Amino acid sequence: MATKTSLSAVFLFSFIAILFAIPIQAQVPTNQTFKFINQGELGGGIVEYHATYRVIQTNSHTFYTHPFGLCFYNTTPDSYILAIRAGVPKDEVRWVWDANRNHPVREKATLSLGREGNLVLGEADGTVVWQTNTANKGVTGIKLLGNGNLVLHDKNGRFIWQSFDYPTDTLLLGQSVTTNGRNKLVSRKSDTDGSDGPYSIVLDHTGFTMYLNDTGQRLIYGGWTGTDYGSTVTFDFDIMDGFDDGIAYELVLNVNQDINAPPPPPPQSHRHLLQVRPIGNAHQINLNKLNYNATYTFLRLGSDGNLKAYTYYDKVRNMKWEESFAFFSSYFIRECALPSKCGSYGYCSRGMCVGCPSPKGLLGWSKGCAAPKLGQCKSGAKASYYKVADVEHFLSPYLDGGDGPMKVGECRAKCDKDCKCLGFFYREDTSKCVLAPLLGTLIKDVNTSVGYIKYSK
Template identity: 25%
Template sequence: MLPANLFFFVVVVFIALATIALPISAERFDYPTANLSTRWVNNAATLQHSVSYSDGSAVRAIVLRSPETFYGPSFAAGFFCAPPCRVFLFAVFIVQTNSGAGITLTENGMAQVVWAANRDLPVRENATLELTFNGNLVLRDADGTLVWSSSSSGQSVAGMEINDLGNLVLFDQRNATVWQSFDHPTDTLLPGQSLMDGMALRANSSLTNSTENQVYMTVRPDGLFAYVESTPPQLYYSHPVSMNKSRKDPTKVTFTNGSLSIFGQSTQPSNISLPLAKSAQYMRLEFDGHLRLYEWSNSEGKWTMVSDVIKVVPDDCAFPMVCGKYGICTGGQCSCPLQGNSSLSYFKPVDERKANLGCAPLTPISCQEMQSHRLLLFADVSYFDVSHTVLNATNRDDCKQSCLKNCSCRAVMFRYGQNDSDGTCFSVSEVFSLQTIQPEALHFNSTAYIKVQLSPSASASTENKTKTILGATISAILILLLVVTVVTAYCVRRRKYQEVDEELDFELLPGMPVRFSFEKLRECTKDFSKKLGEGGFGSVFEGKIGEERVAVKRLESAKQGKKEFLAEVETIGSIEHINLVRLIGFCAEKSNRLLVYEYMPRGSLDRWIYYHHNNAPLDWHTRCRIILDIAKGLCYLHEECRRKIAHLDIKPQNILLDENFNAKLADFGLSKLIDRDQSKVVTVMRGTPGYLAPEWLTSQITEKVDIYSFGIVVMEITSGRKNIDISQPEESVQLINLLREKAQNNKLTDIIDKHSDDMVSHHEEEVIQMMKLAMWCLQNDSSRRPSMSMVVKVLEGAMSVENCLDYSFFNANSVMSGQDQDNPPAYSAPPPPSILSGPR
């Protein structure tokens, strides 16, 4: 028995120790879940668990899963910014944590981002993330602009959780997954995560730039493949799996401890072996094309690369971005193409101090000066991709000529064995890293021919040198040379006067915008280095004139000559309206024709309604405002100008959005001026397939062809899909056919954009009325279509839609099949998906 006073002392000590111990477990830093109707502001003052690292990056955790051990790597979701920390991503990241104190700072243990929401559009300080009452996770910028959402509203979401695998999950009352980040991978795979058939990893542009690179890896039914994006995509890695037609299981790739397993329709998975995990791991597809496995080293206190997962032959030089565009890789060293011992250089490094960033042509390739195209020869140089474009040329000369005759060809590779007169010719439309090879090691020879554009001075130098040699060695034809010289001088003089005449044409235009020199525009676009996009008539580059950002459209296609250029300058150079893209200036120097527009930071409308860029759906009020802006722009063109202007190419790709989602019409290269006393005009078919009105079959049109195209665009905005979408079931490929069926059966609600919860739940009747307005614009008889001023009144609530509508809308494919084969139409080529921030 303890004495009474000693027993009392022991009890007091026990109670004291228990009192001290309780807060330690209660303060455990572990809050992996969040409930509905919760809103977080991206601000260090409001998000308590914010950490800034020595490299300039920072994290602000919203939910975090503590490690099983007291210290170690753990998963969190919240706001992340890369150095120098000006903008943020909502992301899932791995941080070092202390289960009693929160996120810890270690010298080399910076946060590693493994998933991000809409990484092409980072947000600013005071941006918000909200888990709404109806179960949608919504990210908005500081000004309230919608940046991303999970599109999970109305699906019985109970809360949000970051689980032990690093998967950000929205779950329901039964704890079943409603939405998860694992289904929307960015550039990283985590242990336990799978890539399903059709999913892809896409690399970041650099270590500090989160925007998407051209490198991606995707799962197909026949295996795992890696590409660099171009037209067409260029393959640099493949891991095919055997196919078993009797099995219907979709192909998937799963990252497990010790392997990357590819489960296809074969009976056994195909495995890529990996080092067994000693600690936390993740796998990342990086901007140079490598898929690397990283592991946390407890001893070194940092992430280390433990495996280069995919292998290409013969070495690292076979990766597509190891030396950037046009770079030549030799033993791991990068250089720009330089032919033989020539002192002439046709390429320059993108960055003199970073050879791996690649090279750029000194003179961009111009399709209007194909006579000045030349091919530089590089012996024992090969290319990583020889899988897709094989030309019908088996000898060296035919291979070269096939490229010189095709402006889209940027290089050809001629691969042959012992006999160089019999080989295989491969064409490349966009040149990434090349590699020097040892023919004896690979048992084949390869010669690369890279296309360059000769400058006028280089062309003249070559011509003079040739004449000197001929004059010195063949004295017998001196007189002939003299005659040739006289004739050449006459032609040059005549051409000069023709160019002066053409220059005068431009000078006589009324209300002319600012005229820039070609050298000025080359300087303001940094030698046309940042391409925003391309379309049927040329490419668009970002530039800066003074403090103003601009979009410079360089006309390259032979389809648009002087006539079309004059049309575009004259049309929008003399008019100004808030809903028309402003033409700031132009350049017309010899064959160089460029247009300078105001810069539109949100890009073209197709990006926001087709969901190709993981964008959040536009809310209904924003869509209504965009439709009204388009209508006002067309109303001005049709009814408020001195001569009616028919745009003739209305489509989402030609509707650009400013930072506040105000819409403006762009690209007037196909426009037509119509006198007010003309009822119809006769013109060749022009426009884009799928947006053409029925009367194009007669070639007699009015401005009401724009109203038909406007109706198509309205339907695309309200339904959230393309007019012609071959990924849909056969009966739904054509939106107009689907609209006809749903209208006749009174089921228009079936084609409302399901990505948008507010359209389905709160504005269904308004959306139906908007579709009826579109159907009014789609009447086959152009006289039954409303004028654009009537459309504006309907949108502003001043009048109602016509009741007696004809639902037998014309099939767009009929217009295509009815065209005159001997008189081809001036179609605007459907542009590729892009992030274009300027007119096409």
């Protein structure tokens, strides 16, 4: 019979063996850990959103790889965003990634990386506002790479976490949106308010689609719809031969990167909205061609809902971030199709705001132009409308012209029954009807589309 002592020895030996069998996760070396306090001198220069900023630098890390740097910035006092900047102050600083855009922190907030490998942003009182959730996952270091990607890596250089997986409103070159992770870009509310705005561009099985959600429902207003692009869309550029043996750079979206997925058909982006230049093929969407280096370029969904690219162009004295692509522009999709082009309401022709529709006719446009204020709605009650000739709603091209065919009276009755309907648009050539829960910019259409706008007499 075994003695108690021998049993204890066997148990102790087994316990020690189990401990040695459990792999020990590597940790961040002590000299690479840090705690940065958000206080001290603020930087100046030409800064996007008229922001002030504070460069993040510790004894062990500079967090700067030209032209990218890690900073705190604010557009309103004592309200800071942890962000990556692109550019240097003398040329112009742009903000290309935000960590905590919906939850700003205050002075003396802390950014810290401990031995366990979790990058944490907290308030001065210790409240955690944002973190990478990488504790005890083998992180041994942190780097800001030359492409603007902030990474936490293991001892073999493998990325445990990267900012490229969490885009906000911007894609840097080589950065993607994916259906298996962050599948969208979301605009800011405004230059002074960096929280989530009403515009988004989303990758899903319906394509890469631009939405406006200002009424409680998502309204399509752009993008590349009607096609499945697979699980990934990546912003990048191609190099090709240019004029006089020069090099040209084509800004592109690389699509359908699933290994086993069949290629989708060519993009169907309602070509009657497009100019004559091609927009790409099944694997690529061509955005714009540049005759200068496109290495430092980012793609941004702006607070106005337009999707634009900006490229660093060092041949000019100032404002070196040049607009190098715009979805709504003279060369891609007509500018009047941007819902915000003429503010909350306005009549747009050839890219210009030319009038403010009213029950008294077309008045001169100004920023104060607004849709009529309506009284209390009673579903089914006959509403009053005023007519605006030769206009199209921004929704129409993405709804195949609307519902129908139906008579104009039936279209009107549908709007009467819907308290969210602010007006309707009727195509007399096809007898199709579009109800408008949001008006925005009305597009001049010389064909046979007529708008009927609700108002209170």
